[in-house]
Amino acid sequence: MSNTAYQLHGAVAVITLDNPPVNGLGHDLRRHIVDGVTSAQSDDRAQAIVLIGSDRAFSGGADIREFGSPKSTAEPRLDTVIRTIEASRKPVIAAIGGVCMGGGLELALGCHFRVAIGGAQIALPEVKLGILPGAGGTQRLPRLIGVEAALDMIVSGAPVPSEKLSGTALFDQFIEGDLLGGALSFAAKLIAEKPALKRVRDISLDAPDHEAFFQQARKRIGAEAKHFPAPLKCVEAVAAAVGLPFEEGLKFERGLFVELMASPESRALRHAFLGERACAKIPDLPEGTPTRKIGRVAVIGAGATGVGIGMALLDAGIPVTLLEIGQEAVERGLAAVRRHYQDSVLKGRLPREQMDARMALLSATLNYREIKDCDLVIEAVIEDIGAKETVFRQLDEVMKPGAILASATATADLNRIAGFTNRPQDVIGMHFRSPANVAKLLEVVRGAATARDVLATVMQLAKKIRKTGVVSGVCEGFIGERMFGQYRKAAEMVVEKGASRQQVDLALEDWGMANGPLGSGAGSREAPSRIGDAEIVERCIFALVNEAARLLDEGIAQRASDIDMLCLIGYGFPRHRGGPLLYADATGLDRVVQAMAGYAGEPGAAAGLWQPAPLLIRLAAEGKTFN
Ligand code: 3HC
Numbered sequence: 264m265s266n267t268a269y270q271l272h273g274a275v276a277v278i279t280l281d282n283p284p285v286n287g288l289g290h291d292l293r294r295h296i297v298d299g300v301t302s303a304q305s306d307d308r309a310q311a312i313v314l315i316g317s318d319r320a321f322s323g324g325a326d327i328r329e330f331g332s333p334k335s336t337a338e339p340r341l342d343t344v345i346r347t348i349e350a351s352r353k354p355v356i357a358a359i360g361g362v363c364m365g366g367g368l369e370l371a372l373g374c375h376f377r378v379a380i381g382g383a384q385i386a387l388p389e390v391k392l393g394i395l396p397g398a399g400g401t402q403r404l405p406r407l408i409g410v411e412a413a414l415d416m417i418v419s420g421a422p423v424p425s426e427k428l429s430g431t432a433l434f435d436q437f438i439e440g441d442l443l444g445g446a447l448s449f450a451a452k453l454i455a456e457k458p459a460l461k462r463v464r465d466i467s468l469d470a471p472d473h474e475a476f477f478q479q480a481r482k483r484i485g486a487e488a489k490h491f492p493a494p495l496k497c498v499e500a501v502a503a504a505v506g507l508p509f510e511e512g513l514k515f516e517r518g519l520f521v522e523l524m525a526s527p528e529s530r531a532l533r534h535a536f537l538g539e540r541a542c543a544k545i546p547d548l549p550e551g552t553p554t555r556k557i558g559r560v561a562v563i564g565a566g567a568t569g570v571g572i573g574m575a576l577l578d579a580g581i582p583v584t585l586l587e588i589g590q591e592a593v594e595r596g597l598a599a600v601r602r603h604y605q606d607s608v609l610k611g612r613l614p615r616e617q618m619d620a621r622m623a624l625l626s627a628t629l630n631y632r633e634i635k636d637c638d639l640v641i642e643a644v645i646e647d648i649g650a651k652e653t654v655f656r657q658l659d660e661v662m663k664p665g666a667i668l669a670s671a672t673a674t675a676d677l678n679r680i681a682g683f684t685n686r687p688q689d690v691i692g693m694h695f696r697s698p699a700n701v702a703k704l705l706e707v708v709r710g711a712a713t714a715r716d717v718l719a720t721v722m723q724l725a726k727k728i729r730k731t732g733v734v735s736g737v738c739e740g741f742i743g744e745r746m747f748g749q750y751r752k753a754a755e756m757v758v759e760k761g762a763s764r765q766q767v768d769l770a771l772e773d774w775g776m777a778n779g780p781l782g783s784g785a786g787s788r789e790a791p792s793r794i795g796d797a798e799i800v801e802r803c804i805f806a807l808v809n810e811a812a813r814l815l816d817e818g819i820a821q822r823a824s825d826i827d828m829l830c831l832i833g834y835g836f837p838r839h840r841g842g843p844l845l846y847a848d849a850t851g852l853d854r855v856v857q858a859m860a861g862y863a864g865e866p867g868a869a870a871g872l873w874q875p876a877p878l879l880i881r882l883a884a885e886g887k888t889f890n
Pocket residue numbers: 284285287288323324325326327328341362364365366367369388389392395396397398400537540541
């Protein structure tokens with residue numbers, strides 16, 4: 264027996280959440296839930312209601328892709344859905360498996376009962392998007408797991424495995440095996456025993472000494488949150504759960520949610536969430552593009568870069584052979600890897616068995632013939648085109664057909680490198696930031712002849728070794744070095760105009776850059792100069808924006824958000840500003856163009872630096888933005 268809104272299993276109406284990939288609570292899904300719960304009220308056959316998602320997710324929360332569109336606030340809003348559930352005369356049970364996060368957890372908190380399987384991921388991660396739970400999460404969760412634990416979850420946003428919360432009132436029962444079957448049995452028991460319906464809102468919150476607790480929390484969290492307003496607002500919202508009647512607490516939470524949603528920091532973090540995921544999407548590489556198998560990898564050159572790359576692979580369980588030209592260099596490389604892992608063991612960051620397992624995956628050789636069967640080889644020798652030619656000619660000679668030949672070069676012309684082989688389709692760039700085993704960015708350079716499956720394979724590998732791959736076309740310095748070359752040039756010019764090097768570094772660091780462009784940030788601010796900090800920042804950041812516009816126009820970068828992500832992940836650009844192009848969008852492109860035209864008109868100005876890029880002029884004239 265079925266209804267469009269639910270399936271009847273005996274006396275239980277089962278509402279299935281079905282909005283892949285993670286059951287984001289978009290408008291259609293919200294309406295589906297309300298329809299289901301409402302219809303079940305008047306269906307005499309249904310005596311209980313179960314809400315269930317997919318194996319992957321009960322729900323990942325509000326649909327982030329809907330944010331900013333009219334759909335996100337269209338009724339039924341999530342708080343309306345929750346009120347409908349709370350008001351149901353028949354018990355509503357959330358059956359939780361997979362991801363249960365944000366609005367998804369808030370939905371479950373609105374149900375009368377919750378059952379879960381072990382290993383479900385429970386979180387209120389809104390803070391990571393610069394907001395806070397806006398559908399009662401800050402008011403209901405403390406009532407079930409206590410103020411301290413709830414505040415921890417809300418401020419950190421970190422997922423907690425369901426079994427860790429098993430002693431709390433969050434879950435009424437844990438299910439072994441089949442979640443739906445278990446939830447149906449639980450519902451049958453409720454139907455038989457008819458217990459009173461439990462509403463979390465009715466639980467009174469007992470929190471002695473809460474004033475002192477919240478004072479401490481404000482101090483600690485305020486110091487940690489730095490540029491981000493959301494964590495402190497989380498404290499205020501949880502404090503309201505203790506201090507205000509439930510309905511007033513809900514209103515207070517909603518006010519903060521709306522305020523944070525409009526903040527530039529939240530816009531930046533949401534941009535980062537979607538932008539990081541967009542990097543993996545390549546317009547002419549549809550999903551399902553075949554990839555090549557990557558078993559063993561060879562790294563040519565055991566200097567700092569080669570060793571770092573080797574460890575990035577070993578950390579992901581990929582066997583690595585280091586190749587060097589002399590025994591001494593080989594020994595030095597192996598010792599560097601061992602030293603690094605030993606250090607991690609000593610600091611308690613790595614179990615000794617894992618060190619042993621990783622070292623067992625590492626070998627070294629002086630002989631190209633010994634790496635011929637590797638699926639991927641990454642050249643990481645000095646930045647000298649002659650040295651690269653020697654390496655790639657040898658690789659072309661010995662490597663098995665179909666092996667991917669990558670260069671870790673930061674500057675050399677990848678198409679020229681591909682031309683040293685008879686298989687340019689197998690050649691690709693993998694520009695790691697250093698230290699390569701730590702830095703999260705991998706600039707993946709697509710040569711003129713690089714085959715699609717080679718690009719798809721390397722992007723997949725980037726994910727496997729926990730890097731964000733950003734695709735760049737071929738040009739001098741690729742995306743990152745080309746942009747930051749202009750940035751440093753702008754910084755030097757500001758010095759010529761009378762700022763001290765320290766002032767330049769500190770102005771940009773105060774603005775949020777991880778490091779100043781001139782590399783002497785440790786100094787102190789000297790006597791006041793003729794040029795103010797705001798102008799220093801504007802000149803340096805607009806130089807980044809202008810070069811980024813050229814890269815987009817030339818098709819070197821795929822999309823504006825790729826450039827922003829590269830800067831956030833690889834170049835210490837402040838996350839709360841979302842990247843240079845989001846910053847330019849927020850500033851207003853016409854204002855950017857005007858400022859640059861002014862700089863270009865100064866006597867002795869470097870025209871190449873300040874001449875606004877055609878794309879920038881075009882977008883500004885049309886009143887458009889990059890993102
Ligand atoms: N809405 C819409 N799409 C979402 C989403 C969401 N809440 N969460 C994830 N997705 C999408 C991703 O964009 C991605 O799409 P793509 O395949 O097209 O790139 C896909 O789901 C898979 O995501 P991941 O690559 O991140 O997959 P993982 O398995 O590594 O992680 C996850 C899954 C843990 C759910 C992770 O995506 C995540 O942390 N999502 C964000 C969860 C979140 O912040 N929820 C709160 C939303 S705000 C809210 O609920 C407000 C409420 O309080 C009113």
